[in-house]
Amino acid sequence: MNFVYRGLCCLFLLLVISVQLFAQSPRKRQLLNEGWKFHLGHAANAEKDFNYGLSNIFAKTGRAEKTAIAVDFNDAAWRTVQIPHDWAVELPFAFKDNDDLKDHGYKALGGLFPENSIGWYRKKFSVTTTDSGKRFSITFDGIFRDAKVWLNGFYIAANQSGYVGFTVDVTNYINFKKENVLVVRADATQSEGWFYEGAGIYRKVWLNTYDNLHVTDDTFVHTITQADGKAMITVEADVKNDGLQTTEATFYTLIKDRTGRIVAKTDVKRVNVNSNDATPVKQQVLVDKPIWWSIEQPYLYHAEILVSRGDKVIDERNIRFGIRSIDIKADGVYLNGKHVKIKGTNNHQDHAGLGSALPDYLQYYRISLLKQMGSNAYRASHHAPTPELLEACDSLGMLVLDEQRLLNSSPEYMDQFERLVKRDRNHPSVFLWSIGNEEGYAQVNGFGKRIAQTLLAKQKQLDPTRTSTYAADLANVFTGVNEVIPVRGFNYRQFAVADYHRDHPQQPIIGTEMGSTVTTRGIYVKDTVSAYLPDQDITAPWWASTAEQWWPLAAENDFWLGGFIWTGFDYRGEPTPYKWPNISSHFGVMDVCGFPKNIYYYYQSWWKDEDVLHISPQWNWRGKEGQNIDVWVNSNADNVELFLNGKSLGKKNMPRNKHLQWSVAYRPGTLKAVGYRNSKKLVSEVKTTGAAYKLKLTPSKQILLANGSDAVVVNVLILDKNGLEVPDAMQEIKFNLTGGATIIGVGNGDPSSHEDDKILTGQWKRKLFNGHCQVILQSGKKVGNATLNATADGVKGAAVQFAVK
Structure with missing residues (x-):
């Protein structure tokens, strides 16, 4: 069964082509995702951690002898991996009566497993001598967590956050004559959340090359709607001079539509920038008859920001943005002046077979599944999302509630919050910020109030075009954070919303977490041994509600902006109400593969303006x-x-x-x-079906880009002789792939399955769970065909071919 929008493949291809159209630039951005060497270290034994903690690596600059940091370290025995990489999903399951282990999906990671909790990565790359005199930086989009980074033996950066990316200037450490050696040590001993978080360099790595005079990363492009239907585009940027002499240049911006046609151009501004200084530039330009970004028509423009010296463009930034307005009032969210009821889902970032290391295509795939259900909003729970998730939401028309991991205003967390806002504020999908989630200790007292005021002031400074909420697990309470938060967020406590609105009628209210029905796909009786729950909207934890308890309240009252259900997809960890053998949650309206449960069709019925008629259960x-x-x-x-x-x-x-x-x-x-x-x-x-007869493979697409990173989802089921889907089939499926692609993960949505999602050696296989399983493939770089064969005992096999080009 294919649950993806039919236009997804075309849209993803259009995005790639669009990036290529704007790729000719004096600025280079090179992916460093391939050819990494990986090895586990050890959190409790320095000798097994490549002498980290024994050798004195900080006594002298660049000193790294006798450790994995050393340029000449022999890593030939290390495994070669491709970024994004999550080593946690490769680990075995381990049962211990420990709540933190349970909440993270019983993976053998963390303080109880020091042998699995440190990951070392080494990457060699070359830089051409023709780029001598340029500046270089490396961007890590996300490492979980507590990362330390060295280049050519020099210690260059540390980053504690497992979710917020970071960029470090490495100009002084680049070697033009030999290969450069980049080393990362990630320490996943300590967690940040209470859900599966993964481990390692699970997001992209970039090498950036640019001129000493350049536009910084925190450029801000935003829109002010004009009364006559025109749009005023504002560009705010810093031109930085890392050279040794004062430099004069010109600065201007071209606004282009999605085809590359120029629709507006700012005036040319002369800038004079001192050495080791930056000059702020603010420009505005009108766009006549703009195409508004909306949920139904997510049209994107490009702001091409150019810095020239004489007749030569020396730096260029290309920022995709949407022309749209957001206004949040007590009676609703208004997108481009049109009232929008928020029909949202909360989600963590892992997927079956992959853990947290998702190829770009999977982001589009997952957002498309939510769109098809009728959802129009996504809450990144509870962390900074990956950039590709936001790009998918921009492209497909999904609003985003973008969330800070922790309610904290210390320098560390203020820095994380600032990086989050600056990174994401150009995305039209982001309609609201969240400064935190359920801080039981701080949210109701003076600490919480003062921390919130500090974060809110920073948000307004960095992004005056939006406002913020906070996800409070409180009823009719107006203390602490709630005294100062512009939009009151409710986690559950849905029956208190009316009373709160009565007492605070001018404060907008949104359900930041609602619902939380727990179900297991295809199961219709409670099973305490296997830890399954009925696949209907009947069971919810004491602190939550069923779908039919909360959604009518939100749907029928304008003082509800709407809400976000917990959750769109099942996710690893936080099994509720059970513990072992459960290793995944039951909260999703879809399972971890994206197969719908019956509650999916409840929301689709009332969230989507299309005909819906669904019967359950199956009839076997x-x-x-x-x-x-x-x-x-x-x-x-x-x-x-x-x-x-x-x-x-x-x-x-x-x-x-x-x-x-x-x-x-x-x-x-x-x-x-x-x-x-x-x-x-x-x-x-x-x-009622007959006996299982033959396999059926349904790919989400059949053309893959030969770029080494494109992906496809293949859903597997079994048919009877009449071509009917057998809903209770449980056979083990074996997979064999030939040609220009590889298998990167398997899953089936069973929250109590302890099968391997990653099979590093041997036969790829997965059991069906109530009729379904899934295999995910990734393309290689060789043009040609790839063929996936699936077999199972007692039934006819199936095959599907992909064109890799």
Whole structure:
């Protein structure tokens, strides 16, 4: 089954082509993702940590003898990996009665497992002598966590955050005559959250080359809507001079549409920048008849920012942005003046088979699944998202609540917050900032209030075009953070929202976490041994609610801006209400592979203005003939009639924002629902299937870019002889891939599965879980074909071919 928008592949290809169109620039940005050497260190034994902690590496500049930092260290025995890389997903599961281990998915990582908690990376790269005299920096988009970085033996950077990227100038350490050696030590002993976080260099690494006179990374492009329908584009930038002499240059900006056509140009401004100084520049330009960025039409422009000396362009920044306005009032969110009810999902960043190291395509794939459900907003819970996630939201039309990991105003966390806001403020998808989540100790007292005021002041300084919220797990409480936060966030406590609004009618309110129904895809009875829960909207923890308890409140009251359900996808860690053998959560409306559960169709019914009619459960109940089965119908039809083998079981009107339910004595055959929506007939049915007969492979696309990083998701199921999907199949599937691609992960959505997601040696395989599993492939760099073969005992196999070009 393919749940991806049909235009996803074309859109992803258009994005790549767009990047290539704007690639000719005096500034170079080179990916350093390939050819890394990797080895585990040891958090408790310095000898097994390549002498880190024994050798005195900080006594002299560049001194790194007898350690893995040394330029001449022999790493031939280390494993070669490609970035992004998450070593945690490769580790075995380990059961110990420890809450932190449980919350992180029982992976053998952290303080209890010092042998698995340090990761060393080494990368060699060359720099051409023709670039001598240029400046160089290296950008790490994300390392989990507590990273230390050396180049050619010189210690150049440290970064504690596992989520906020960092850039370090390495100009003085570049070797033009020999290979450069970049070394990273990541320490994942300590966690930051209470969910699976991964470990290692799990986001991209870049080598940046540019002129001594250049535009800095924190350029800000934003829009002010004009009354006549025009748009005033404001560009704020710093021109920095890292040269040894004062330099004069010119600065201007071209606004281009998605085809590269110039639609506006600023005046040319002369700048005179002293050595080791920066000059701020602010320019404005009108765009006539702009195409507004919206959820339905996410149109993106480019701001091409140019610095010239004489007739030569010496630096260029290209920033994608959208022309749109956001206004958050007590009665709603207004995008371009149009009221938008927030229909959002919370999400962590891991995916089945991959952990936290997702190829770009997976970001687009996951956002497309949420869009197809009818969601229009995404909360990055509870961390800075990867840049590619925001690019996917920009391109596909998904609003983003962008969140700071921790409510803290110390220098370390203020620096993280500043980097987050500066990095993400150009993305049109970002409509609201969050300064934190559920800080039980600080959120209700003077500490929380003062910390919040400091963070809010910084946010307004860096981005006056947006405002902030805070995810508070409190009812009708107006102390601490809530006294000063512009938009009141509610984590659950949905029945207190009306009282809070009554007492504070001018403060906008948004459900930052709502719902939290726990379900297991394809399971219809509570199973405390396997740790499964029924796949219907009936079970929620004491602190949460079902979908039908919270969504009608938000849908029917304008003082709710809307809300974000917990969660869009299942995620590793935080198993609830069970512990081992669960290693994943049950909260998602989709499982960790992105296969929908039945609650998905509840939200789709009321979030998406398209016809929806869905029957559950499946109709294979051998041995239960004559027993009553609860049948649910999720639909936005006006009324629905249910039939079993042609006999009517009654017609019912559909209550808005609810579902319909029948108790049906099981007989094999066909269960059919017939509904009418605005006089249009809708039909849906489930049938009793025969025995498993043959495999079916459904790829999300069949053309891969030969760039070594493109990816494709292949969903696997089994059909009977009549071509019906067998919903309760559990066979083990074996995979074999030939040609220009590799398998990078497998999964099946079973929250209690302890199978390997990564198979480093031997046969790739995965069991079906209630009829489904998934395999993820990544392209190579060789043009040609790749063929995936899938086999299973007792059934016919299947194959699918991909064009790699």
